[in-house]
Amino acid sequence: MSRRGRTDEVLVRRVFEEHGAALLAYASRLVGDRARGEAVAQEALLAAWRDPELLEGPARAHLFAIVRAAAGTGPEPDLALLGAVETLSPEHRDVLRALYFQGRDVAEASESLGVPAGAVKARSYHALRRLREAVAG
Structure with missing residues (x-):
């Protein structure tokens, strides 16, 4: 090789x-x-x-x-999900943006946001839970 x-x-x-x-x-x-x-x-x-x-x-x-x-889902955004994201607090949106849109791990998100890693994990958990609830109706 x-x-x-x-x-x-x-x-x-x-x-x-x-x-x-x-x-x-x-x-x-x-x-x-x-x-x-x-x-x-x-x-x-x-x-x-x-x-x-x-x-x-x-x-x-x-x-x-x-x-x-x-998977055949393409890049089209889910409008219900985008609307639900807007209902989140700025702290929750920032964590999701860092983890899922910027591809950072918890340590990197923690450093860039200036909060402890535990706060990143907790905010991510609560933000995702709220999103699921909002999209499920």
Whole structure:
């Protein structure tokens, strides 16, 4: 195996370790089936392997976009969800933006927002719960 091949393999393994579980859970929810979700998540990882530049910047956001496209849901925003986001407090919106749109992990979000990691986790939990309630009606 060439040096480039080993480097790419290490990169994909690192991406899987960091994001694989979240990608699988997200893909499975989108398609409603774990087996198909595994195929969709694998497609996102293959895209990262083929084009490592996708992982520059907010890697998680790029990977989730690939999962959405592979699942056939496309990039169209859910208007009910967007409306629900607007009802959240600024603190909750900021945490969701950092974690899900900017692809930061809890430590990075904690640092960028200037709050403890525990506060990031709690705000994320409560924000997601409120979103689910608002969208469910």
